[in-house]
Amino acid sequence: MNDAADWSSRNGNMKHSAGMLLLLSAMILLAGPDTGLAARGPARTLAAVRTDVAPVIDGKLDEACWSKANITTDFTDYRIERQAIEQTFVRVLYDDENVYIAFECLEPDPNRIVGVERKYDQSLHEEDSVVARLDTFHDHRCTYIFGVNTLGTRYDARMGLFNLNRYEDDTWGCEWSAACTVEKDRWFAEMAIPIANMLFDRKDAVTWGLNFYRRERSIPERSYWCYRNSRARYPSEFGHLTNLDLAKVKLKRKPAYETYLSTTSDFEENSNKLATGLDISMRLNSELTSAFTINPDFGQVEADPDTIELRDTERFLRERRPFFREGNEIFGSPLNIYYSRRFSDIDAGAKVTGQGGSWALGLLDVQGEIVRDDKPLTGNYHVGRYIHNVGENSHIGGMWANSNRSDGTNITGGLDARVFFDSTTSLTTQFLGMRDSEGIETDDISDHDAYAGYASLSGGTNPLSWRLDYRDISRGFEPDLGYIPRRDIRGPGSSVRYREYLDDGIFKSISAESRVDVYENNDHDTTLRDFVEGAGVGFHNEVELRYSRSDSFHAPYQNWYDSIRIEYNEDVDIWDSVTAGFRKGVYEEEPYREYSLTKPVKITERLVTTFDGNYRIKEPQTGGDENVWLWRSVTEYSFPWNGIIKFTAEQTSEDRHNLTMLFSWPVNKTMDLYVLLNDYEVNGDEVRVAFFKVVYRF
Numbered sequence: 247m248n249d250a251a252d253w254s255s256r257n258g259n260m261k262h263s264a265g266m267l268l269l270l271s272a273m274i275l276l277a278g279p280d281t282g283l284a285a286r287g288p289a290r291t292l293a294a295v296r297t298d299v300a301p302v303i304d305g306k307l308d309e310a311c312w313s314k315a316n317i318t319t320d321f322t323d324y325r326i327e328r329q330a331i332e333q334t335f336v337r338v339l340y341d342d343e344n345v346y347i348a349f350e351c352l353e354p355d356p357n358r359i360v361g362v363e364r365k366y367d368q369s370l371h372e373e374d375s376v377v378a379r380l381d382t383f384h385d386h387r388c389t390y391i392f393g394v395n396t397l398g399t400r401y402d403a404r405m406g407l408f409n410l411n412r413y414e415d416d417t418w419g420c421e422w423s424a425a426c427t428v429e430k431d432r433w434f435a436e437m438a439i440p441i442a443n444m445l446f447d448r449k450d451a452v453t454w455g456l457n458f459y460r461r462e463r464s465i466p467e468r469s470y471w472c473y474r475n476s477r478a479r480y481p482s483e484f485g486h487l488t489n490l491d492l493a494k495v496k497l498k499r500k501p502a503y504e505t506y507l508s509t510t511s512d513f514e515e516n517s518n519k520l521a522t523g524l525d526i527s528m529r530l531n532s533e534l535t536s537a538f539t540i541n542p543d544f545g546q547v548e549a550d551p552d553t554i555e556l557r558d559t560e561r562f563l564r565e566r567r568p569f570f571r572e573g574n575e576i577f578g579s580p581l582n583i584y585y586s587r588r589f590s591d592i593d594a595g596a597k598v599t600g601q602g603g604s605w606a607l608g609l610l611d612v613q614g615e616i617v618r619d620d621k622p623l624t625g626n627y628h629v630g631r632y633i634h635n636v637g638e639n640s641h642i643g644g645m646w647a648n649s650n651r652s653d654g655t656n657i658t659g660g661l662d663a664r665v666f667f668d669s670t671t672s673l674t675t676q677f678l679g680m681r682d683s684e685g686i687e688t689d690d691i692s693d694h695d696a697y698a699g700y701a702s703l704s705g706g707t708n709p710l711s712w713r714l715d716y717r718d719i720s721r722g723f724e725p726d727l728g729y730i731p732r733r734d735i736r737g738p739g740s741s742v743r744y745r746e747y748l749d750d751g752i753f754k755s756i757s758a759e760s761r762v763d764v765y766e767n768n769d770h771d772t773t774l775r776d777f778v779e780g781a782g783v784g785f786h787n788e789v790e791l792r793y794s795r796s797d798s799f800h801a802p803y804q805n806w807y808d809s810i811r812i813e814y815n816e817d818v819d820i821w822d823s824v825t826a827g828f829r830k831g832v833y834e835e836e837p838y839r840e841y842s843l844t845k846p847v848k849i850t851e852r853l854v855t856t857f858d859g860n861y862r863i864k865e866p867q868t869g870g871d872e873n874v875w876l877w878r879s880v881t882e883y884s885f886p887w888n889g890i891i892k893f894t895a896e897q898t899s900e901d902r903h904n905l906t907m908l909f910s911w912p913v914n915k916t917m918d919l920y921v922l923l924n925d926y927e928v929n930g931d932e933v934r935v936a937f938f939k940v941v942y943r944f
């Protein structure tokens with residue numbers, strides 16, 4: 247087919263896909279998408295009480311103001327959908343600066359409490375902890391998350407529209423305080439959350455969406471305050487926090503500055519490098535915030551962990567760099583055309599993000615460097631996102647990402663929508679177009695124009711959830727700033743999952759899931775066909791067994807595996823658990839067997855370690871055996887004065903290694919100190935460096 251005919255055919259497919267996806271979304275939006283919400287019981291309500299005297303955040307509820315607060319309880323264990331055995335009582339106060347939340351958690355045997363993590367913003371999933379989830383615009387779409395364990399260790403995150411079915415964006419953070427105390431039959435947690443650190447509607451008689459969650463490891467029990475169905479963590483299922491008069495909340499309009507000074511000594515190159523930079527953030531109003539940066543802090547004090555995964559696509563890496571944190575969740579979309587890890591360096595940047603009662607906005611402009619086809623390219627890069635709410639839960643939005651790099655331009659943009667038919671069933675669609683001045687090379691064919699489309703219908707609640715989707719991503723669709731692991735694909739996908747917790751009998755839980763994806767390319771040849779199934783059972787003696795099987799065709803290879811995983815005590819006390827696995831299969835015509843082991847150990851209350859190991863035996867076509875292995879050990883010690891020292895050791899059979907010693911110390915609210923010693927190998931190059939960084943805020 248000649249280029250003109252090829253473009254005509256592809257352009258026809260593009261227009262047809264765009265028309266179908268957008269027309270379907272528009273028709274449902276105009277028809278009133280939220281008129282059929284499923285009956286699921288009323289949302290719970292708690293009235294906040296204004297206080298003239300702020301409580302002292304010390305984990306003790308002995309101030310007089312707490313006696314004036316309304317008390318709510320009756321938490322529901324979501325796994326077996328009945329009232330929790332060990333209940334939690336919550337109180338909420340507020341003033342013109344903070345929302346104050348107090349948890350009182352019944353615990354007849356405090357010795358059963360699991361609490362080890364002492365480092366801010368680390369996952370508390372394995373700890374006894376409590377969480378407050380706040381929907382400050384009560385629009386059922388976005389959430390602020392604040393959690394604390396029994397040691398007073400804080401965790402915060404944001405959840406946006408397209409984080410909802412993936413993960414919480416824990417790169418977001420703000421200054422807030424928490425404290426906990428443990429008594430003989432219960433433990434207490436106090437939080438003071440500055441209202442001005444969140445986006446909110448600055449007026450009186452405001453209602454927020456609200457839910458509380460408690461994780462208790464020893465029983466184990468997972469309970470929500472407002473439980474209407476198994477999607478209780480999502481804002482569409484939250485209860486209500488009423489009686490908030492916020493018109494006089496004090497906004498900090500004065501710019502906040504964060505500067506850093508770092509020095510890197512490379513022992514292999516016998517060189518030293520000094521770096522400094524400045525970040526400025528400024529609140530524009532209660533709904534918008536801005537950020538500016540000059541030579542921002544790109545020091546990665548913790549390296550991304552190594553892997554020996556069998557995969558034929560790029561691995562997605564989480565963002566940890568400070569400049570990208572605020573509003574990062576707004577830029578999410580079903581097909582990810584903005585992946586901040588594409589930036590390898592930044593000279594200067596600016597960002598405005600915000601949210602109102604019916605909209606969300608994000609604008610990012612960066613002068614810096616990306617890597618394209620293994621070549622660093624400087625230029626100007628701009629990303630924009632706008633979302634407009636429709637009805638109770640639905641939205642329509644647009645997103646664009648433009649690159650004006652040194653060798654050409656790459657422009658990508660399109661529309662997306664999410665339509666809810668009831669509280670658990672939704673249709674998500676997106677259509678994108680792209681133009682690249684230099685062309686995207688694929689098998690000696692250059693595409694200057696490309697498109698991508700996506701549609702997904704999903705729903706269900708415990709014990710059954712499901713998804714049907716369709717992707718149409720053209721051969722040349724490769725946005726400069728995007729994360730598109732596969733292109734030149736067109737076809738359907740589906741998944742179904744069943745999980746049920748049982749109160750009686752030998753089994754504690756049973757689960758099963760299945761996923762099917764079938765894609766063809768532009769020539770109508772099947773290039774990918776994935777069939778993945780799995781099932782598992784959990785016993786009341788805390789042993790869990792899981793079996794999974796995959797039969798996958800990734801042209802030109804037919805791959806398969808059978809896998810068995812055994813876990814003991816993971817659901818009760820992670821530090822007294824062990825996980826082992828075995829997998830047998832064929833990957834790209836090479837048979838293999840793989841063994842894995844994970845064992846966390848609590849040596850003392852402040853010294854913990856985790857060991858991970860993978861050992862793979864491959865049988866290459868050339869004959870004989872080839873052993874591939876990786877082991878990793880992470881040991882961490884927490885000092886009484888909040889300093890933390892962390893040792894990481896990784897080694898692989900390919901002589902890649904990573905030895906890291908990281909010391910981090912939040913000296914006070916305005917200063918952080920980091921010292922890093924690194925000995926690792928990257929792309930065959932040996933690196934031995936010492937890194938020192940001090941961060942100062944004012």
